[in-house]
Structure formats: C-alpha cells, structure tokens
Amino acid sequence: MTPDRVVPVRHEADVLAARQAARVLAEKIGFSETELTLIATAISEIARNVITYGKGGEMALEVVTERARRGIVITARDQGPGIPDIERAMQDGFSTGNGLGLGLPGTRRLMDDFHIQSVVGSGTTIVMKKWKR
Amino acid sequence: MHVPILKVGPVLVAAVQDELTDSGWRELRDRLVERAGRDRARGVVIDVSSMDVMDSYATRIVDAIARILRYRGADTVVVGVQPSVAFAMAQLGLRLPSAGTALDVDEGLVELQRRKHPAAGQHDS
Numbered sequence: 241m242t243p244d245r246v247v248p249v250r251h252e253a254d255v256l257a258a259r260q261a262a263r264v265l266a267e268k269i270g271f272s273e274t275e276l277t278l279i280a281t282a283i284s285e286i287a288r289n290v291i292t293y294g295k296g297g298e299m300a301l302e303v304v305t306e307r308a309r310r311g312i313v314i315t316a317r318d319q320g321p322g323i324p325d326i327e328r329a330m331q332d333g334f335s336t337g338n339g340l341g342l343g344l345p346g347t348r349r350l351m352d353d354f355h356i357q358s359v360v361g362s363g364t365t366i367v368m369k370k371w372k373r
Numbered sequence: 374m375h376v377p378i379l380k381v382g383p384v385l386v387a388a389v390q391d392e393l394t395d396s397g398w399r400e401l402r403d404r405l406v407e408r409a410g411r412d413r414a415r416g417v418v419i420d421v422s423s424m425d426v427m428d429s430y431a432t433r434i435v436d437a438i439a440r441i442l443r444y445r446g447a448d449t450v451v452v453g454v455q456p457s458v459a460f461a462m463a464q465l466g467l468r469l470p471s472a473g474t475a476l477d478v479d480e481g482l483v484e485l486q487r488r489k490h491p492a493a494g495q496h497d498s
Contacts, residue, residue: 252394259392259426277425277457281465284428288395332466343429346465 243300249316250296255287258299262314265301269310271372279312279370282350285343286316286366294318294364304369311352311371322360330356376401378408383415384485386478390423398434406441414447416485420478422453432467439472448488450474452481 244265247258259280266279283299290297297318304313323329332345348354353369376393379386385408387401405417419435421427427435439449450473454462473488475481 252396256392256394263425274457274460277455277461278464280426281428281458281461284426284430285465288428288430343465346429346467349464349466350461 243302243315245301247299247301248296249287249290249299249318252288252291255284255291258287259283262301262312265303266312266370269303269312269372271312271370275370275373278350279314282347282368282370283314285347286314286368289343289364290316290318290320293323294320296320297363309371311369313367313369316366316368317363319363322362322364323356323358324360326356326358376404378404380412380414381482383413384418384482385409385412385414385416386418386420388420388423392425393431395430395434398431402434402438402441405438406445409442409445409447415489416447416482417442417449418478418481418485419449419451419472420453420481421451421458422455422477424455424458427454427458427462427467429465429467432462432469436469436471439469443471448473448485450481450484450488452477 245261247261248254249258262283263276263280266276287299295318297316300315302313304311330344351368352371355367356364358364376387376389385405387405409417435451442449451469452475454474473484475484
C-alpha cells in the first residue's frame with residue numbers, strides 16, 4: 241500500500257498542514273462537510289500528540305476502496321517514548337502529567353476505526369479510518 | 374495569522390479568520406487579556422465562524438481566556454461555531470464551561486448584555 245500523501249509532523253504548523261492535506265484528499269472522494277470536519281479534527285488531536293509526546297513523526301494519508309465503499313486511512317507514526325498503558329490511555333478522563341490527556345477516546349469517537357500500537361522506548365503507531373457514508 | 378480585535382463600545386470582538394496554530398491561540402489569549410484591560414472592556418466576543426476545526430487545544434485556550442477575563446471583570450462569549458464543528462466538538466467530548474456561546478456576533482452582544490444585567494428569574498452562570 242502506497243500512501244497518497246505523507247506529511248511530516250514535527251512543528252505545530254505541520255498540524256495545520258496535515259489537517260489541510262487530509263481535507264483535500266477526503267474532499268476528492270466526496271466526504272460530506274461534517275465528515276471532513278470530523279477527519280480534520282481527529283488529525284489535529286493525533287498530530288499534536290505526535291509532536292508533544294512522540295517528539296515528532298509523520299502522517300500517511302491514503303484513499304482506500306473496500307468492496308463498494310471508499311474511505312480514508314490515516315497512519316500516524318512517531319519514534320517517541322511510547323505509551324506504557326494503552327488500555328488506560330484509551331479510557332475517558334485518562335490524563336498524563338500536564339493534565340490534558342491524550343484525547344484518544346474522544347478521537348476514536350470521531351472515526352470509524354481506530355487502532356493503536358505502542359512499544360515503550362521505540363514509538364507509537366495509530367491507524368484510523370473513516371468510510372464515506 | 375494576526376487576529377483582528379475590534380472595539381465595539383464596551384465590548385471587544387475578535388474575529389478569528391485563519392486556522393491558528395497552538396501558539397497562535399496563545400498569542401490571541403495574551404493580546405485579548407492585554408486589550409481588555411487597556412480598553413476597559415466589559416465583554417469579549419470571540420467569533421470562530423471561519424474556523425473549520427475547533428480541537429481540544431483551541432477549546433481549552435478559549436475557555437482559559439474566559440476564566441482569565443472573568444477575574445478582570447469581563448465576560449466572554451464564543452460565537453459562530455459551525456454546525457459540523459459543533460458536531461465534532463460534541464463527539465470529542467469538549468467542554469466550554471467558562472465561556473458563553475451564541476449563534477453569531479449579534480446574539481453574542483445580546484448574551485453579554487444578559488450576563489451583565491440578568492433579568493429577574495434568570496440565573497447568571
């Protein structure tokens with residue numbers, strides 16, 4: 241699978257660039273305005289985590305077709321310290337040192353599919369999908 | 374990405390016209406707090422009608438602005454949240470406990486009036 245776009249996520253301006261890139265791609269396959277906003281918001285939340293906790297990384301955006309439906313897959317990767325307790329991080333109200341939380345449960349609600357893999361010491365990968373209604 | 378802040382009588386209106394970075398939001402916070410004191414503002418309207426995304430950081434900063442300005446005697450109302458943005462904010466579980474909300478700038482000015490002079494029987498939050 242070759243992504244349609246790979247966006248570096250290192251500085252806070254990259255959050256806006258990632259959001260914009262996904263919007264352009266998702267618009268092409270006909271997502272509704274509300275769906276575009278949900279996708280852009282999910283990207284914003286995850287990209288901030290990549291920068292703040294993951295020490296920077298990248299986001300790959302890909303249009304996928306499965307049977308009759310089309311969607312967008314967003315893969316966020318960082319080589320940061322990783323998340324020691326994913327189960328806890330996926331609970332509402334879980335928060336890290338600065339009291340802000342990772343926003344993962346909220347972000348999962350914006351998307352149709354959300355997978356997270358994290359290895360302490362080597363990084364975190366999040367794959368999230370949204371199907372066109 | 375410099376957000377224009379207009380003075381309308383005792384009220385400051387900040388119209389966020391471009392997507393802001395996190396530091397852009399912090400800069401808006403600092404400028405609004407400074408301007409509210411200098412202009413002796415009794416209320417602040419933050420117009421986000423041009424925003425495609427209001428994520429957790431933006432929402433947190435806007436609510437912080439409202440909390441800070443309350444200590445300075447000014448109320449804050451957020452106006453113009455687009456329907457799809459409102460939908461995403463609700464799904465994400467974001468809260469804006471300290472700032473009021475209204476549909477547009479006109480309604481925001483009415484809401485500020487109501488907050489300063491709550492009618493009998495209404496509770497001031």
